[in-house]
Amino acid sequence: MTTTSDLIERYLKIVAAELSNLPAAQRADEIREIRSHLEALVAQALQQGADRSTAVTTALAQFGSADQLGRILSTTWQRHHATAHVAWWQLLLIYIVGVAVTLGMLVLIGDVPSNFPSNFLPVLYKALWIAALGVGTPMLAGYIQRRRPPAARI
């Protein structure tokens, strides 16, 4: 027989299933918060004279669809974190492309030694530095942005 606690746990399980893309700690945080809110709704209904079963079903109905809630939370998290974290290999690929583009630009504008391409190394070093600045500066800015203290509360 399904108990009222089972109903809440089942609801939370459905939400959690949609949050598989969140880190475990974040997912646990979301579930803990939703559980706390549901329990408060149940307590409110019990205080108003409802029996436990009615209180739980009313609370769950009042909260809305579990899978829809999970999907929207997941999408919201994904949208915010899509550009915040770049894998090392993605960074390396971006850098390599940056070096190639810089090399191409330097050759195009003629900023190369007179004996280029036999004297290739100075141009390569220049491209490596310029690409490092071009890729590194926004990455550093992003890192500083993520590490700065939280916004002041009023």
Add this chain to the structure above:
Amino acid sequence: MSVDLTRGDLPTLILSVLTHGPLHGYAIARAIERDSDQMLRMREGSLYPALRTLENSEWVTSSWEIQAQGPARKVYHLTAAGLAELENRIAAWRRYATAIEALMGKRRLSYDNNI
């Protein structure tokens, strides 16, 4: 007669109720209900995606706080940026409401032969 809240309005209402002080999710829902004289209703789960969006924009911050009774609750605080955003949204809403009022004021109350 109560009205269903549209999803787009919820972040503004959350910012508004938080001007009175930090609140957890359940208390935010009760505050919206109370301050709208029971006129606005919503699926209470929809609070959480709205709160995440507000946190991502740094218009609110949150922390788990021990309560005098019951388990710890996640409490939301309005930031200075959130207050500024709320003021912008209120100004935009008032402009919108004024425009709608002006339009409604010009409506015909009944059809006549001039159509």
